[in-house]
Amino acid sequence: MLRLAVPNKGALSEGAQNMLKEAGYRPRRDSKELVVVDQDNGCELFFLRPRDIAVYVGEGTLDAGITGRDMLIDSGAPVEEIMPLGFGGSTFRLAARAGTMTSVKDLDGMRVATSYAGLLDKYLSDQGVDARVIKLDGAVETAIRLGVADAVADVVETGTTLRNVGLEVFGEPIMKSEGVLIKRQGAADTPGVQQLVRRFQGVVHARDYVMMDYDIRAERIEEAIALTPGMEGPTVSPLHREGWVAVRAMVRRKGHQQVMDQLWDIGARAILVTDIYACRI
Ligand SMILES: Nc1ncnc2c1ncn2[C@@H]1O[C@H](COP(=O)(O)OP(=O)(O)OP(=O)(O)O)[C@@H](O)[C@H]1O
Ligand SMILES: O=P(O)(O)OC[C@H]1O[C@H](OP(=O)(O)OP(=O)(O)O)[C@H](O)[C@@H]1O
Numbered sequence: 001m002l003r004l005a006v007p008n009k010g011a012l013s014e015g016a017q018n019m020l021k022e023a024g025y026r027p028r029r030d031s032k033e034l035v036v037v038d039q040d041n042g043c044e045l046f047f048l049r050p051r052d053i054a055v056y057v058g059e060g061t062l063d064a065g066i067t068g069r070d071m072l073i074d075s076g077a078p079v080e081e082i083m084p085l086g087f088g089g090s091t092f093r094l095a096a097r098a099g100t101m102t103s104v105k106d107l108d109g110m111r112v113a114t115s116y117a118g119l120l121d122k123y124l125s126d127q128g129v130d131a132r133v134i135k136l137d138g139a140v141e142t143a144i145r146l147g148v149a150d151a152v153a154d155v156v157e158t159g160t161t162l163r164n165v166g167l168e169v170f171g172e173p174i175m176k177s178e179g180v181l182i183k184r185q186g187a188a189d190t191p192g193v194q195q196l197v198r199r200f201q202g203v204v205h206a207r208d209y210v211m212m213d214y215d216i217r218a219e220r221i222e223e224a225i226a227l228t229p230g231m232e233g234p235t236v237s238p239l240h241r242e243g244w245v246a247v248r249a250m251v252r253r254k255g256h257q258q259v260m261d262q263l264w265d266i267g268a269r270a271i272l273v274t275d276i277y278a279c280r281i
């Protein structure tokens with residue numbers, strides 16, 4: 001039976017649950033349910049604090065888990081990323097009072113507050129900067145105002161939280177993060193994990209792609225295929241109209257309107273775009 005760790009609350013929780021639901025696993029009934037046994041899919045879902053997930057998976061008590069890439073690195077646990085999941089995107093950045101700092105080197109001898117001390121320590125030592133890391137549990141932005149720190153290192157999504165307290169990011173982003181599927185370092189994928197990965201890849205593809213159908217004159221087919229090459233090559237079928245063919249191909253959702261414009265310009269007609277409900281490529 002597959003044993004999977006899922007964030008029980010916070011920024012990754014909804015995205016993880018939507019992904020599992022779309023992949024056909026049993027959703028939890030309410031936010032207090034801590035373990036879901038899904039007999040039909042041969043798996044047990046353990047709802048845990050996102051920060052603890054890498055620790056559990058690293059100990060080998062669970063086969064896989066969903067967490068943030070930043071949390072994975074911060075934990076220092078012996079885990080590795082299996083695949084990115086395409087939700088919960090954020091950057092991890094340094095910030096200080098507007099106009100006071102411009103580069104990570106400005107942190108030498110300063111105090112930096114964060115709830116990602118493992119991640120920040122590693123970054124500062126890679127950069128050869130000697131700063132004092134103040135470990136806090138959350139709401140780290142306030143630490144500057146209260147005189148506990150000179151700068152902060154925190155998750156930035158929209159930047160609203162920083163703006164609201166008069167802080168500004170500086171230096172290069174420390175890392176880009178998103179929700180990821182993880183397993184213990186070097187562990188072989190069990191059949192349950194392999195099935196989960198195939199299902200998750202199906203969900204990612206179904207979200208990233210649309211299905212495009214259109215009709216075109218047979219002599220323009222090579223130009224059309226160049227615009228919609230599909231995954232393995234588009235399906236081209238005869239049309240009950242002399243000199244015309246019907247084409248069906250998966251197309252990236254992002255930019256699909258431009259592809260439709262280009263197809264129209266080379267004479268394609270009856271261009272239809274539909275969502276993909278589920279797929280296994
Ligand atoms: N707007 C956001 N705010 C915070 N984390 C975000 C955001 N968007 C994505 N994330 C990601 O979510 C994860 C943090 O999750 P969460 O906020 O639940 O953790 P936490 O801050 O330690 O917990 P809590 O806020 O419940 O104390 C990180 O991987 C982070 O990159
Ligand atoms: O760039 P933004 O869109 O404003 O989002 C980033 C903010 O959200 C998170 O805080 P969270 O709500 O998780 O509270 P916490 O700091 O107590 O964890 C994070 O720590 C930042 O403060």
Ligand SMILES: [Mg+2]
Pocket residue numbers: 010138
């Ligand atoms: Mg948080």
